[in-house]
Amino acid sequence: MNVHLDPFDRDFESIEAIADTISQILQCPVTIEDSNHRLLAYSTHAPDTDPVRIATIIGRRVPEHVISMLWREGIIQQIMDSQVPVLIDPIDSIGLNRRIAVAIRHHHDILGYIWVMDEHKGIDEQGLDDLNKASHAARSKLLQVQTQRRRREEQSFEFFWGMLTGSMDSEHRIVDRAHQLGITLPKSYRVMIIEFDTLLNEKLYEQVLYTILTAQRHRKVLHVRQEQRLLVLIDATDDDIDGHIAAWILLMERMQQRFGVKPVHLASGLSYSLYMDVVKSYQEAITVMNMKKHLPDETKHLHRYEELGWYRFLPAMIQERRARPMQHSSLSRLKAYDKEHQSGLVSTLSLFLQADCNVKRAAEMLHIHSNTLMYRLKRITDIGGIDLNDMEQKISLYLELKMDQWQS
Template sequence: MLEATYHSLEDLAEAIGVALSAPITIEDRNHRLLAYSTHTADTDPARIATIIGRRVPESVIDQLWKDEVIQNLAAQDEPLIISARTGVGLNDRVAIAIKQDTEILGYIWSIARSTPFSETELSDFKKGALLAQRQLLAIDMQKKRQEEKTEQFFFELLHEDMPESEILKTFSKLHVAPPGISRLMVIRFSEAITPRLADRLRYLLTIQQTVRPLLYAYDETDFILWISTNDQDAHHERLQFDAFIQSFRQMLAERFNYTNFISASSEVFTGVQSIPERYEETGIVLRLKDAFPFELSTVTRYERLGLFQLLPIFSERLRRRTVRLEEIERLRSYDEKHAASLCETLEWFLHYDGNVKQVASHLHVHPNTILYRMRRIEEEAGIRMESLPERALLYLYLKADRYPL
């Protein structure tokens, strides 16, 4: 029989374990281990991995989401009997969500016994969730206060250069380990980030184990992250980062039905300085993706922009009229006079590196039409594109008008 109060979650976990004669774990809403009871020799790999890593393995969480176990726990107030998932090392379980009204604060899990739990034991299990509620509320409030301090520091770091010593000192106060190689990243949504979405983003960021989140913050429609792989090999870092992006996008879509967003990252960097510059790089990627959604649909990392990296500078020069290509201006005059589309044809001819079939397919015309237009381009503007520098300059010039300064 459980008592009315317990001094700690460890005491509560042990008491529930005694009442049920089964091993117990208590987790927060993000599946991080808070307390666990003594266990016997018949424990399973998932419990051992959770205790060692202080968090539920990502493979276990992923399987429980796919099987709608997490959803079912959120939807009910009674203990849930969960059959084994041996593929991820999980034996039969009984679990219950710890809630404040409809808000999930955490979970209590028990490994099932060889004999079924009685109604009295399941009642004790439910009472344990109620007893854990007060302690988890206190933990939750403390975490939110810490997150507010961390977010405020991150915003300052994004907008002003700080001495390295000051940054590292604050890292130490916030219990954040300095990064190896890292990136800044922004996930931009079509609408303002609500508290509900913010909770879900934090949840997904916490349960993934591909990259290490250093700091994060929210700014209207943007979820801003500083993430590190602690891998000094640049190739491996790119692989891990791309895997994180793909996984995060998939989880947002499958678990919470969020698909209307774009993501961008800075160039990879080491150390903790020049953060405002890295943040500006994410902004450049976002502006370019907005201006060129087709061309940059698969691009997230700043270094993969290629020639598009030059567009901000080139566009500024074009606006100040310090650069001008008479050939393109003649084509534009021809297009306006004859309601033609030679500039558009040239732009996509350059984009597809002269592949006439691809250009024709993109513009929904016959390949012979493209060949005819290219002859007109040569005749009207004298453009022959005999060298790579010439082709690159033409391409930049045609794209520059669409870049928002």
């Protein structure tokens, strides 16, 4: 066998075929992973294998603690930087035998890794060269698969976006299209918006999406990426909404720990069963999100549209107010006075109302003597011509103040 024909100079029908070919040539177990250490393929007739490999194959991903270890030890970095296969010494503590790894790269991007278990140090120069060639072959295949996936993803984006914007004109149309795309739509769903504090670049997006997929046990999730937002169609069939949302919040926190990305806001619309209602759920989620922007204190601990309470009427009210701007005479007088004397009568009033008109409580919140508050209230009633024993007036003031707060 002096004449060594390149066994990787052909078109492989699948990544598995590449793994098997490498394994056959090197007589070692082989696994191929993507850049996120998800299992893409593994050789089948492996003679012996180690615990890490078994766990990887079972979990369809390299176990978390192993990944952490490899990152900590700088091994991943080493593989990423090296143009040639890297030898890795065994790490007994995690059950990792000796192996050789090579990155599958395309320009400067890492598409994945090929791992070869090298129990018996049976790999020579020729073997390493073959491994390099294998890496190139894998690259072509991966790119091919990737573009396929991209195309399918794009179709799914388009589909979901169509649902979100209400441009799909009938229920069965939606169902048919989902079927075409191989997407199983949940019986009952909500639209959720996840907003981050930074732009969702390619890498971040991949990571976030991966976290979500993992949490959802790798069931496909319809989603669309926006500037700083990710729109997701979440399953609401089991009506354990609180638990569900709690899980998402946890997920977000985990994301923060891992990638340093903080999803600043979670907002979800109502749950519906008709797919034509995705628009509605989306609009509701947007409403919640806006509410969180404008009234952060009031909405700190809520995420779902149904938790908005009376605040859900605010947008409609504000629209009405904008259509017919009329100033609340009492409030405008108070505002004028505040401006003139730099006194916080309006804010005092606001907090007083917030505190259920309880003088003692409000005074404590303001860190002032209750008589001071009493004095201010007297000024407020005098200047504003307000009767604080009149529910109608208080409601009017409360709503008006909330709208002001929204608009400022």
